[in-house]
Amino acid sequence: MGEVKLYRAWRSPFSWRVEIALKLKGIEYEVIDVDLSNKSDELLMYNPVHKKIPVLVHNGKSVSESLVILEYIDETWKDNYPLLPSDPYDRAQARFWAKFIDDKVCTTVWGALMGQEDNKEKAQEEVHKVLKILENKVKAKDSIEGKKVGYLDIVGLIVGYWAPIMQEVLGKEVGLNRDTYPSIYSWTDGLVGLDYMKNILPKKDELVAAFRTHFASTK
Numbered sequence: 001m002g003e004v005k006l007y008r009a010w011r012s013p014f015s016w017r018v019e020i021a022l023k024l025k026g027i028e029y030e031v032i033d034v035d036l037s038n039k040s041d042e043l044l045m046y047n048p049v050h051k052k053i054p055v056l057v058h059n060g061k062s063v064s065e066s067l068v069i070l071e072y073i074d075e076t077w078k079d080n081y082p083l084l085p086s087d088p089y090d091r092a093q094a095r096f097w098a099k100f101i102d103d104k105v106c107t108t109v110w111g112a113l114m115g116q117e118d119n120k121e122k123a124q125e126e127v128h129k130v131l132k133i134l135e136n137k138v139k140a141k142d143s144i145e146g147k148k149v150g151y152l153d154i155v156g157l158i159v160g161y162w163a164p165i166m167q168e169v170l171g172k173e174v175g176l177n178r179d180t181y182p183s184i185y186s187w188t189d190g191l192v193g194l195d196y197m198k199n200i201l202p203k204k205d206e207l208v209a210a211f212r213t214h215f216a217s218t219k
Contacts, residue, residue, distance in 0.1 A: 002059035003060075004022070004027055004028065004057070005057040006031055006055070006056055007034050007046065008032070008034065008054050009033065010210065011207060011211055011214065012054065013158040013161075015053055015054040016157075017066045017069075017070060017154050017155060018054045018056060018069050018073070019200070020149075021069075021074070022073065023200050024196075024200075025073065025080035027077060027080070046064070052064070054069060056073070066155075067098055067102065070151055071084070071151075074151065083150055083151040084150070084151045094151050097134075097152055098156075100130075101155055101159060105159055106158060108126050109127055109163050109174060109176065112174040112175075113163075113166055127174050127176070134184060138187045149194065149197065157191060157192075160184050160185055160188025160189075160191075161191075161192060161204075162207070164176060165207050168208060169208055169215065
């Protein structure tokens with residue numbers, strides 16, 4: 001199916017969404033690590049609008065934004081491990097909740113993590129609003145054990161895997177914990193506990209070290 005390149009930042013959960021999809025589908029690809037403090041001309045050429053990673057380049061043509069890239073990968077390599085549901089309604093629901101995770105959950109949680117202490121209480125209220133919605137959605141979801149990892153699973157890892165790591169690195173509790181959101185954590189635990197996912201995902205201690213190095217360099 002031609003040459004595939006991925007412009008990424010290793011610690012980025014959005015880059016890892018694409019890597020997980022590529023690995024699950026068995027697609028060979030070349031990795032180009034990007035220095036986000038000194039973006040290359042290549043990156044700016046392939047993603048002139050947002051100037052961000054990840055960017056997938058397939059046969060010289062670029063695709064940007066992780067959710068869009070996931071769909072592109074799934075449509076291009078249809079027969080290799082389908083990611084999105086085959087039923088149109090289920091597919092629409094997966095897209096809806098993926099967008100909710102990115103537009104509402106990620107934005108709110110990240111805002112609370114990086115916000116000022118004087119706004120802490122209000123920020124945590126906003127975090128709880130969106131996480132409660134996601135918790136109720138996940139609670140109704142079947143266990144991942146014994147099942148294939150899909151599109152929404154890949155997207156949702158940012159909540160139960162990367163966000164707790166960020167809480168630890170920043171030493172900032174924003175309300176995302178196992179006692180309050182057991183279904184979200186159970187969902188994530190089921191995903192990262194799968195044998196083949198253990199061989200794909202970056203290890204927690206490696207991510208903690210990478211983020212600590214990053215934040216130390218930005219002070």
